[in-house]
Amino acid sequence: MSDHALAATPPRLHVERWNPLSAAFTGALVVTVGVLAFAPELFSQGTLDNLIQLYFLVMLAIMWNALAGYGGLVSVGQQAFIGIGAYAVVYLSVQHSLNPYLAMLLAALIGGAISIPIAAIVLWLRGGAFAIGMWVVAEVVAILVSLDASLGGGTGTSAVLAFNLRYTPEQRLRNTYWFALAAAAALLVVLFLLLRSRLGASLQAIRDDEEAAASVGVRVLLGKGVLFVLAGAGCAAAGAVIVAWQLSILPLGPDSIFGINWSADMIFMVLVGGLGTFEGPIIGAVILYLLDTYLSSRMGIWYLVMLGGVAIGVALFFPRGIWGTIQERLSVRLLPVGYRLRERSGG
Amino acid sequence: MSWVDAVVHGILLGGVYALLATGLSLMFGVMRIINLAHGSLALVGAYMTFLVVEHAGGSTYVAMLPVLAGALVVGYALQRTVLERSLRGGELVPLLTTFGLLIVIANLLQKFFSPDVRGLASGGIGTANWSVGGGLTIAWFDVLVLVIAVGVLTGLHLLLRRTQLGRELRATAADADTAELLGVNSRAVYARATAIAVATAALAGVFFAMRSNFDPTTGPTQLIYAFEAVVIGGVGSLWGTLVGGIVLGVAQTVGAQIDVQYFALAGHVVFLAVLTCRAMLQAGGLRVLGRLAA
Numbered sequence: 001m002s003d004h005a006l007a008a009t010p011p012r013l014h015v016e017r018w019n020p021l022s023a024a025f026t027g028a029l030v031v032t033v034g035v036l037a038f039a040p041e042l043f044s045q046g047t048l049d050n051l052i053q054l055y056f057l058v059m060l061a062i063m064w065n066a067l068a069g070y071g072g073l074v075s076v077g078q079q080a081f082i083g084i085g086a087y088a089v090v091y092l093s094v095q096h097s098l099n100p101y102l103a104m105l106l107a108a109l110i111g112g113a114i115s116i117p118i119a120a121i122v123l124w125l126r127g128g129a130f131a132i133g134m135w136v137v138a139e140v141v142a143i144l145v146s147l148d149a150s151l152g153g154g155t156g157t158s159a160v161l162a163f164n165l166r167y168t169p170e171q172r173l174r175n176t177y178w179f180a181l182a183a184a185a186a187l188l189v190v191l192f193l194l195l196r197s198r199l200g201a202s203l204q205a206i207r208d209d210e211e212a213a214a215s216v217g218v219r220v221l222l223g224k225g226v227l228f229v230l231a232g233a234g235c236a237a238a239g240a241v242i243v244a245w246q247l248s249i250l251p252l253g254p255d256s257i258f259g260i261n262w263s264a265d266m267i268f269m270v271l272v273g274g275l276g277t278f279e280g281p282i283i284g285a286v287i288l289y290l291l292d293t294y295l296s297s298r299m300g301i302w303y304l305v306m307l308g309g310v311a312i313g314v315a316l317f318f319p320r321g322i323w324g325t326i327q328e329r330l331s332v333r334l335l336p337v338g339y340r341l342r343e344r345s346g347g
Numbered sequence: 348m349s350w351v352d353a354v355v356h357g358i359l360l361g362g363v364y365a366l367l368a369t370g371l372s373l374m375f376g377v378m379r380i381i382n383l384a385h386g387s388l389a390l391v392g393a394y395m396t397f398l399v400v401e402h403a404g405g406s407t408y409v410a411m412l413p414v415l416a417g418a419l420v421v422g423y424a425l426q427r428t429v430l431e432r433s434l435r436g437g438e439l440v441p442l443l444t445t446f447g448l449l450i451v452i453a454n455l456l457q458k459f460f461s462p463d464v465r466g467l468a469s470g471g472i473g474t475a476n477w478s479v480g481g482g483l484t485i486a487w488f489d490v491l492v493l494v495i496a497v498g499v500l501t502g503l504h505l506l507l508r509r510t511q512l513g514r515e516l517r518a519t520a521a522d523a524d525t526a527e528l529l530g531v532n533s534r535a536v537y538a539r540a541t542a543i544a545v546a547t548a549a550l551a552g553v554f555f556a557m558r559s560n561f562d563p564t565t566g567p568t569q570l571i572y573a574f575e576a577v578v579i580g581g582v583g584s585l586w587g588t589l590v591g592g593i594v595l596g597v598a599q600t601v602g603a604q605i606d607v608q609y610f611a612l613a614g615h616v617v618f619l620a621v622l623t624c625r626a627m628l629q630a631g632g633l634r635v636l637g638r639l640a641a
Contacts, residue, residue, distance in 0.1 A: 139571065140612065308446075
């Protein structure tokens with residue numbers, strides 16, 4: 001905001017970024033992550049296993065929200081990067097005997113690197129064309145992987161060897177837990193800083209009106225490109241966690257590592273939590289995790305019918321999602337990524 | 348000789364994709380939305396025809412008639428309930444709701460019809476072949492599908508050019524608000540467009556099911572092919588859709604001629620190549636504009 005705009009502001013108003021509530025909450029979140037780091041000392045193995053699932057869901061949700069909620073890019077093909085991350089781990093750790101956790105770190109970088117040439121092809125597309133264009137990309141990557149016999153072909157592959165050679169199952173669980181927690185926290189921090197930067201303001205301008213943003217000098221493609229590469233790296237990191245968590249993966253079919261069901265999960269989490277809010281996707285991830293843990297085995301196929309149905313209902317009747325609605329009603333912001341104009345209570 | 352074979356079969360296969368892509372193209376042209384559930388709705392048409400044949404017996408060609416009538420109603424209702432509200436929510440909401448619909452339909456079909464692979468009988472013409480000579484044989488059924496695709500496209504072209512509904516559709520597509528001012532009820536126009544689009548989808552689904560086997564996961568695959576046909580042919584152009592379908596079909600059959608596993612991949616690669624060319628042209632165009640401005 002320029003000095004001129006500030007000078008025009010009536011004296012009773014001031015621009016606020018942090019307030020006591022958001023400072024307290026952000027502090028509490030940092031402390032929570034710190035406490036969660038000690039979870040392997042406190043909780044059972046089953047709980048750790050569940051928490052890993054929650055963490056990769058959070059990663060997927062915030063990455064999909066970064067694309068759709070801030071870049072206006074609805075992708076139904078982010079599973080391309082989930083699969084790339086998972087297969088990169090297998091390729092590096094099983095075939096090239098790298099330490100699997102180093103391989104997981106590299107997998108995220110590979111996901112980011114591969115997303116650059118893909119961005120050059122698909123970022124020209126708008127709306128639905130981008131959505132299906134990304135789906136085609138995911139199909140192409142899945143077919144290429146399934147044609148490669150050294151990666152297990154169509155019958156899939158497993159990372160179990162790489163982990164078992166170096167770690168006991170308990171060690172694997174603890175290390176994977178820490179990796180997943182660190183990766184989720186790192187993605188949250190990167191996105192938080194990105195959205196608070198100058199680029200973050202331009203991203204929200206792009207989401208609200210692409211033409212208008214371009215006309216006032218916002219570099220639309222650059223903003224979208226940064227988000228796309230971040231989402232590529234983030235989804236690949238999530239895929240790396242997924243392969244370390246479930247150990248064996250398949251390339252083809254809706255349930256596979258390249259499957260369309262991941263997109264259904266991501267859209268559900270972000271819509272229910274609140275599209276375009278920073279906190280919403282985390283809430284959505286917790287909800288999906290609870291549904292998946294307590295309902296999916298009991299409901300069978302109806303579970304996915306319900307996910308799709310709820311997503312339609314929320315998009316139509318409740319478009320701000322849970323957190324967007326809370327924000328609107330109570331005017332609270334727990335993680336300050338924007339600025340707010342407030343009336344000064346005192347002088 | 349087998350290469351000529353592949354190209355001829357690819358051209359005929361293009362008819363299947365063009366038939367499915369027509370509705371997608373129509374909805375995009377009129378409402379600027381891409382219905383991600385389009386392939387799934389086509390598949391529902393195939394499954395409903397399957398049900399009619401199973402319970403009432405008779406030929407698939409007769410059984411599809413009530414299904415097509417039903418599809419008109421379903422399309423109209425879909426627009427008035429889900430899509431109309433989605434359109435009011437902005438550019439992204441129709442994508443989210445139609446994707447939700449795709450997931451719901453795929454899993455409901457799996458629930459009620461099991462993941463088993465099924466087929467629809469195509470009658471005498473389904474097995475009749477025409478020996479052109481030189482080892483090249485053409486299935487009459489494939490010719491029939493291409494003829495129907497051309498027929499549907501011609502019908503739609505005439506509808507858009509010659510009828511009152513067509514004029515209203517074109518006016519609404521060009522500028523919905525101004526059309527409203529001139530007395531066009533854009534909501535009714537949209538609902539009719541979707542009804543036509545879903546009926547053509549069901550028609551495409553039935554013919555696809557007579558040509559090859561289908562299962563609950565077929566819908567999304569067909570959606571991707573139809574969309575590729577639309578993009579290759581040029582978005583918003585009905586006859587371009589036919590050309591796009593044929594290019595996609597030829598790419599797939601020629602790819603399969605090299606290695607059967609390359610069937611889908613070859614089509615995707617041509618699609619991505621077309622996108623890349625457009626992106627480069629656009630980037631080149633921007634650079635030229637920048638130089639002119641400087």
